[in-house]
Amino acid sequence: MQNITILGSTGSIGMSTLDVLARHPERYSVYALTAHSRVEQLAEQCLKFKPQVAVVGSAEAAQQLSRLLQAQAPQIEVLHGAAALCQVASASACDAVMAAIVGAAGLESTLAAAKAGKKILLANKEALVMSGQLFIDAIKQSGAVLLPIDSEHNAIFQCLPHNYARSPAALGVEKILLTASGGPFLTRPLDTMDAVTPAQAIAHPKWVMGRKISVDSATMMNKGLEVIEAHWLFGAAASQIEVVIHPQSVIHSMVSYIDGSVLAQLGNPDMRTPIAHALAYPERIASGVGALDLTVIGQLQFSRPDLQRFPCLKLAYDALMAGGSAATILNAANEVAVQAFLDEKIGFGMIAQLIARTMDSLPLCAVTDIEMLLEQDGLARQTVNALIS
Ligand code: NAD
Numbered sequence: 001m002q003n004i005t006i007l008g009s010t011g012s013i014g015m016s017t018l019d020v021l022a023r024h025p026e027r028y029s030v031y032a033l034t035a036h037s038r039v040e041q042l043a044e045q046c047l048k049f050k051p052q053v054a055v056v057g058s059a060e061a062a063q064q065l066s067r068l069l070q071a072q073a074p075q076i077e078v079l080h081g082a083a084a085l086c087q088v089a090s091a092s093a094c095d096a097v098m099a100a101i102v103g104a105a106g107l108e109s110t111l112a113a114a115k116a117g118k119k120i121l122l123a124n125k126e127a128l129v130m131s132g133q134l135f136i137d138a139i140k141q142s143g144a145v146l147l148p149i150d151s152e153h154n155a156i157f158q159c160l161p162h163n164y165a166r167s168p169a170a171l172g173v174e175k176i177l178l179t180a181s182g183g184p185f186l187t188r189p190l191d192t193m194d195a196v197t198p199a200q201a202i203a204h205p206k207w208v209m210g211r212k213i214s215v216d217s218a219t220m221m222n223k224g225l226e227v228i229e230a231h232w233l234f235g236a237a238a239s240q241i242e243v244v245i246h247p248q249s250v251i252h253s254m255v256s257y258i259d260g261s262v263l264a265q266l267g268n269p270d271m272r273t274p275i276a277h278a279l280a281y282p283e284r285i286a287s288g289v290g291a292l293d294l295t296v297i298g299q300l301q302f303s304r305p306d307l308q309r310f311p312c313l314k315l316a317y318d319a320l321m322a323g324g325s326a327a328t329i330l331n332a333a334n335e336v337a338v339q340a341f342l343d344e345k346i347g348f349g350m351i352a353q354l355i356a357r358t359m360d361s362l363p364l365c366a367v368t369d370i371e372m373l374l375e376q377d378g379l380a381r382q383t384v385n386a387l388i389s
């Protein structure tokens with residue numbers, strides 16, 4: 001029996017994780033569930049999955065949750081705030097942590113799980129992108145196991161040799177081919193991009209996801225963050241990570257070897273597959289995802305990304321190659337710009353421009369500890385906010 005903490009259980013990944021867990025009550029129990037503000041949804045999850053602890057964002061939310069649990073589940077401990085997230089991510093009673101908070105808000109708790117040597121199922125790519133080497137060092141020092149949930153990275157993980165150790169050349173890996181659906185604006189006329197609304201941007205053609213990652217998919221910053229994520233997870237240089245547009249989202253990514261072999265992982269676009277894979281690894285369990293029928297899909301298409309249409313993808317490659325604080329700044333600037341777009345304060349095209357201007361205006365530095373990291377993150381946020389206002 002594995003005892004699981006889900007950081008961000010009310011989100012898209014959190015809900016898919018609970019869906020998989022509910023199929024295997026003999027293998028998994030829930031240690032803790034956390035949500036930022038959706039207290040009623042969290043209360044329903046608590047009544048169904050009976051965690052030992054539930055964490056919310058504020059004291060008011062905690063009071064509300066306690067009231068909702070009073071009658072049927074008064075034994076569940078209700079906590080709130082950032083320290084409580086770290087506590088449930090590192091508690092000795094917890095075996096594995098699903099890191100599914102969106103954005104930099106998930107960094108501290110994901111790092112806490114890394115330092116505590118947990119099995120980490122990593123959905124929160126922003127945490128790894130912004131902290132890079134610091135995160136990898138924490139994993140190495142504690143002996144934590146890091147398993148990718150992002151469908152592309154989970155696919156790559158499945159296509160790599162089992163004894164792969166973050167060193168492509170050692171085992172004949174030539175390239176990582178990261179597939180991308182291209183999002184909702186793959187063919188939209190370029191001169192109409194400024195008129196894109198938040199509702200249009202979050203209507204992804206293949207995946208149902210949270211709002212932030214959906215906008216990231218529309219700008220292709222999501223793929224840019226994934227390039228950086230692949231660098232840290234698999235030790236591949238920027239030149240060894242190639243993005244391929246594949247609108248059907250059936251091939252979730254590929255690994256190309258020096259002998260000419262290309263291995264791919266295929267499946268229906270449903271996050272329960274990578275979630276089930278990582279939960280049970282190295283075993284396999286049912287996920288609830290239907291069998292892939294390629295005869296129904298008929299055709300698989302591939303093309304190169306157009307960097308003029310998707311400047312965010314280029315900015316992410318630039319940040320990876322620049323190193324130091326560049327990815328931290330890129331990630332922070334993107335988070336603020338995406339939120340401003342969702343709040344209808346800026347147009348769609350401004351997202352990339354704001355990130356580029358922020359990266360140009362902040363000098364790069366080496367990031368050697370978490371305090372410096374948070375300082376760079378804060379500086380980038382201030383800079384974008386100043387540019388917006
Ligand atoms: P979502 O917006 O649906 O859910 C986010 C979760 O984080 C919610 O439970 C919310 O309560 C919590 N949260 C938000 N702000 C918080 C804060 N300040 N403090 C504490 N908790 C907070 O997002 P999602 O689509 O589930 O994505 C979660 C993560 O997984 C993201 O990093 C995303 O990039 C990654 N991811 C998602 C998908 C997907 O299909 N949805 C695929 C790959 C990777």
Ligand code: MG
Nearest residue numbers: 150151152226
């Ligand atoms: Mg992905």
